[in-house]
Amino acid sequence: MNREKRVWISLILVFILMMVLSGCSGVTGPKTAKINITIEPNPVPYSSENERWPFTIILDESNGVGVTISSLRWDEYNQEEKLFYTIILYEANEESITSLFGSNYLPAFSSIQHDTSYSMAPDEFAKYVILTIEGVDDNNNPIEATGRVDILPQ
Numbered sequence: 001m002n003r004e005k006r007v008w009i010s011l012i013l014v015f016i017l018m019m020v021l022s023g024c025s026g027v028t029g030p031k032t033a034k035i036n037i038t039i040e041p042n043p044v045p046y047s048s049e050n051e052r053w054p055f056t057i058i059l060d061e062s063n064g065v066g067v068t069i070s071s072l073r074w075d076e077y078n079q080e081e082k083l084f085y086t087i088i089l090y091e092a093n094e095e096s097i098t099s100l101f102g103s104n105y106l107p108a109f110s111s112i113q114h115d116t117s118y119s120m121a122p123d124e125f126a127k128y129v130i131l132t133i134e135g136v137d138d139n140n141n142p143i144e145a146t147g148r149v150d151i152l153p154q
Contacts (some may be wrong), residue, residue: 033065037147052117060111084150
């Protein structure tokens with residue numbers, strides 16, 4: 001009888017351990033979207049053809065939850081790595097996110113992109129740009145993602 005009791009206790013402990021390790025504790029919440037920002041190419045080379053630094057911004061969702069994008073922030077940093085220029089686009093602006101990407105909604109497991117280019121005044125040269133995307137996912141979670149664009153010298 002004692003041996004049979006130990007076998008059952010061992011089986012119950014193994015079952016509990018399997019539940020904990022597999023994440024099946026019974027308490028799960030809704031997923032949160034994950035936006036990835038990719039810059040192609042990165043670093044961005046100068047194009048003498050149009051005297052700019054052309055690149056593509058690609059946003060993709062990788063966690064299975066759609067996102068409504070509400071803002072895009074563009075922060076430029078100089079050679080001393082000090083912030084010298086910021087612009088923020090909100091969906092309500094004339095130059096909205098929809099006009100850039102064709103939509104302000106990023107469906108689950110999909111991507112949107114925008115071809116753009118960087119230009120600068122001769123006395124202002126950005127070493128890099130930090131892009132910050134903010135929005136709300138389909139489960140009402142606030143979302144933020146950042147990406148870095150490295151600008152090669154002319």
